[in-house]
Amino acid sequence: MAYHEVTMNVRHDRIARVQARLREEGLLALMVLTHDDYRYLFGEDRFQPRALIPVEGPPTIIAFTGEEPEVRAALAAQGGGEVRVFGSVGGQIHDVVGLLRDLARRVGAPPGSRPKVGVQKWFETPAFLLDMFAQVNPGIEVVSSDPVMDPLRMVKDAGELALMAEAQRIAGLGMDRARELLRPGVAAAEIATEVAYAMGRAGAEGTSTPIFVSFGVETCMLHGRVSAAPLAPGELAVIDLTPRVEGYNANLARTFVLGAPDARQRQLLDAYAALIPPVRDALRPGATVAGLDAIVGRVLAEHGLAQHQVKGIGHGLGLRFEETPASTIIPPHRHVPLLADMAMTIGHTVVAVPGFGGVRHEDVYRVTPAGGVPLHPYPIDPVVGLG
Amino acid sequence: MAYHEVTMNVRHDRIARVQARLREEGLLALMVLTHDDYRYLFGEDRFQPRALIPVEGPPTIIAFTGEEPEVRAALAAQGGGEVRVFGSVGGQIHDVVGLLRDLARRVGAPPGSRPKVGVQKWFETPAFLLDMFAQVNPGIEVVSSDPVMDPLRMVKDAGELALMAEAQRIAGLGMDRARELLRPGVAAAEIATEVAYAMGRAGAEGTSTPIFVSFGVETCMLHGRVSAAPLAPGELAVIDLTPRVEGYNANLARTFVLGAPDARQRQLLDAYAALIPPVRDALRPGATVAGLDAIVGRVLAEHGLAQHQVKGIGHGLGLRFEETPASTIIPPHRHVPLLADMAMTIGHTVVAVPGFGGVRHEDVYRVTPAGGVPLHPYPIDPVVGLG
Numbered sequence: 001m002a003y004h005e006v007t008m009n010v011r012h013d014r015i016a017r018v019q020a021r022l023r024e025e026g027l028l029a030l031m032v033l034t035h036d037d038y039r040y041l042f043g044e045d046r047f048q049p050r051a052l053i054p055v056e057g058p059p060t061i062i063a064f065t066g067e068e069p070e071v072r073a074a075l076a077a078q079g080g081g082e083v084r085v086f087g088s089v090g091g092q093i094h095d096v097v098g099l100l101r102d103l104a105r106r107v108g109a110p111p112g113s114r115p116k117v118g119v120q121k122w123f124e125t126p127a128f129l130l131d132m133f134a135q136v137n138p139g140i141e142v143v144s145s146d147p148v149m150d151p152l153r154m155v156k157d158a159g160e161l162a163l164m165a166e167a168q169r170i171a172g173l174g175m176d177r178a179r180e181l182l183r184p185g186v187a188a189a190e191i192a193t194e195v196a197y198a199m200g201r202a203g204a205e206g207t208s209t210p211i212f213v214s215f216g217v218e219t220c221m222l223h224g225r226v227s228a229a230p231l232a233p234g235e236l237a238v239i240d241l242t243p244r245v246e247g248y249n250a251n252l253a254r255t256f257v258l259g260a261p262d263a264r265q266r267q268l269l270d271a272y273a274a275l276i277p278p279v280r281d282a283l284r285p286g287a288t289v290a291g292l293d294a295i296v297g298r299v300l301a302e303h304g305l306a307q308h309q310v311k312g313i314g315h316g317l318g319l320r321f322e323e324t325p326a327s328t329i330i331p332p333h334r335h336v337p338l339l340a341d342m343a344m345t346i347g348h349t350v351v352a353v354p355g356f357g358g359v360r361h362e363d364v365y366r367v368t369p370a371g372g373v374p375l376h377p378y379p380i381d382p383v384v385g386l387g
Numbered sequence: 388m389a390y391h392e393v394t395m396n397v398r399h400d401r402i403a404r405v406q407a408r409l410r411e412e413g414l415l416a417l418m419v420l421t422h423d424d425y426r427y428l429f430g431e432d433r434f435q436p437r438a439l440i441p442v443e444g445p446p447t448i449i450a451f452t453g454e455e456p457e458v459r460a461a462l463a464a465q466g467g468g469e470v471r472v473f474g475s476v477g478g479q480i481h482d483v484v485g486l487l488r489d490l491a492r493r494v495g496a497p498p499g500s501r502p503k504v505g506v507q508k509w510f511e512t513p514a515f516l517l518d519m520f521a522q523v524n525p526g527i528e529v530v531s532s533d534p535v536m537d538p539l540r541m542v543k544d545a546g547e548l549a550l551m552a553e554a555q556r557i558a559g560l561g562m563d564r565a566r567e568l569l570r571p572g573v574a575a576a577e578i579a580t581e582v583a584y585a586m587g588r589a590g591a592e593g594t595s596t597p598i599f600v601s602f603g604v605e606t607c608m609l610h611g612r613v614s615a616a617p618l619a620p621g622e623l624a625v626i627d628l629t630p631r632v633e634g635y636n637a638n639l640a641r642t643f644v645l646g647a648p649d650a651r652q653r654q655l656l657d658a659y660a661a662l663i664p665p666v667r668d669a670l671r672p673g674a675t676v677a678g679l680d681a682i683v684g685r686v687l688a689e690h691g692l693a694q695h696q697v698k699g700i701g702h703g704l705g706l707r708f709e710e711t712p713a714s715t716i717i718p719p720h721r722h723v724p725l726l727a728d729m730a731m732t733i734g735h736t737v738v739a740v741p742g743f744g745g746v747r748h749e750d751v752y753r754v755t756p757a758g759g760v761p762l763h764p765y766p767i768d769p770v771v772g773l774g
Contacts, residue, residue, distance in 0.1 A: 066697070196583060221433065
């Protein structure tokens with residue numbers, strides 16, 4: 001079993017780039033409240049990831065008092081550099097007030113001005129922490145950290161791509177196991193349990209979403225669920241796997257049909273298989289999700305399924321399961337130009353006939369001038385025998 | 388394998404109680420954005436749980452267009468009652484604007500008044516959704532839904548307690564498996580993978596936190612991690628398990644020592660074992676976490692560990708992993724009086740000597756006039772042989 005958990009590894013190179021971006025955007029600091037930002041900058045994870053990256057000077061890790069010696073030892077062991085550790089549960093946010101006030105004075109923010117602090121505002125940012133922060137820091141304006149972090153996070157370096165390829169390889173092992181188990185009467189929960197085990201033994205840290213195993217009409221669902229009813233002959237099954245390696249996410253979805261597909265299932269399967277190659281070919285620097293969706297629209301129209309298109313065929317991913325562009329969450333992301341060495345999925349949205357079923361095959365690609373290159377190829381082979 | 392996923396089961400009884408509380412608190416509606424509230428009211432789960440409970444009239448489920456027939460079929464199959472389904476990705480929040488405006492008119496809110504809508508503001512509420520909501524609904528004041536929901540959610544009915552006891556039983560099976568695997572050189576990741584598998588096969592839906600398997604000095608951590616270094620003879624190991632059954636959480640933590648404990652480990656283990664019985668005895672209606680912490684403080688002082696007390700010995704739980712009172716998140720909860728038939732943990736906070744290690748044994752109890760009754764007892768037996 002290959003396991004990838006690592007101890008602290010402060011990325012001073014990345015911190016310096018964050019500080020340069022903070023200066024360019026006129027922000028006083030980046031407030032880290034989420035696992036992905038914390039891991040990106042400190043190379044480890046903890047249950048409550050809290051840190052402050054000031055526009056100048058050393059970063060501060062905010063840790064529970066009991067963890068302070070361990071954090072200091074970890075920092076020392078890896079050559080550390082200066083990092084401050086604050087220990088206080090409950091008072092953490094208050095500690096930050098003083099830090100920010102000192103910082104504003106140090107950088108010469110005019111008295112009475114309202115300095116800006118960047119915070120990630122996606123799914124994982126606890127709303128109550130932002131509320132609490134605003135209450136105790138009325139003199140600070142909290143803005144989205146995306147303009148600071150997106151230029152860094154969107155483009156993956158070789159190490160990041162290698163971890164993501166490994167995660168995608170593990171997702172393939174999970175999908176192999178799922179496919180083996182597809183038979184009449186199997187419970188979706190059994191598949192989910194066995195797939196999680198197979199991926200965990202192969203080195204996954206867990207998954208970034210639940211493992212989705214949807215049968216029958218529930219294959220229409222936007223993401224999926226673990227279906228309650230057992231799989232019946234002739235039904236569609238959508239399996240969606242998101243194992244993580246050192247925090248980096250995979251995304252592999254496949255649709256299967258138990259037995260020979262009927263005409264409508266065949267139509268959906270053929271259309272989805274047909275849309276992938278042209279979208280993959282278009283996955284080049286400068287492309288946009290809006291442009292990719294236009295290609296999808298043409299293919300679906302050729303298959304008589306134009307009315308069932310859901311926009312947003314792909315999204316970025318990395319340390320966060322959905323990263324910019326994530327157009328089904330943030331509509332303006334439809335027009336963000338892709339960059340070389342971004343990691344993008346194709347296959348995010350289901351093509352579903354409501355009340356009947358849906359099809360979706362999703363993989364992760366590296367954006368290159370020659371089109372998308374799969375991080376780890378996995379076959380599309382949807383028909384499962386009844387035997 | 389017992390699997391508990393259920394299809395939709397609209398709890399009209401609970402919805403009526405929410406509406407009565409909305410009236411008492413002067414709120415226009417409850418906006419549901421989290422799995423726990425959604426599951427409590429609709430008896431199922433979906434990836435993006437979104438619903439609106441108006442102060443009067445039928446609730447609205449906001450679902451993806453492709454899911455609408457499935458939602459309607461599920462509602463019909465269980466006798467449904469009137470529920471509206473909105474289908475639109477991205478525009479969901481906008482749909483809600485019109486609904487709220489109509490509702491304000493219907494209940495006769497004075498023009499120009501700023502009606503209040505309750506939203507849960509804990510860890511799981513996506514900050515960006517609240518931001519978006521505030522932007523498109525400037526005429527609405529968003530307030531915490533805790534005053535509406537806490538009176539309902541804090542006290543568990545018999546069905547809820549049965550599900551929580553089952554989850555706690557499954558956690559015990561996971562802990563049995565973990566204990567079997569404790570030996571010199573074992574990887575924390577192997578234990579986490581095997582424990583997840585054992586709990587999944589026993590019927591767990593997953594866990595509400597990662598499975599924490601912390602070794603050595605990392606047993607000091609506030610919650611825990613999956614340690615990178617293998618277990619060495621003489622080290623402490625803290626294992627913390629949070630399997631879910633139909634959304635209801637368990638919480639079982641145990642500390643082990645590999646081989647004979649040294650004097651300091653023995654001191655920590657003895658102190659933790661000694662604090663549990665008096666706290667359990669005090670777990671009665673009217674008690675507060677502050678009062679329980681005072682008992683803990685006395686026991687720790689008797690063991691020479693007073694300086695290492697971390698306040699917040701227990702927390703509520705149910706469909707959310709931490710529910711009111713959750714004093715390490717929301718300090719005023721220290722003074723919330725407990726009610727009969729609440730589910731409370733004892734053992735939330737670690738007693739740790741920073742830089743050395745910590746001890747924690749956590750279980751879930753029902754609050755009764757005779758003190759805490761464990762939902763499913765599990766032995767405290769920390770010394771694991773080296774053989």
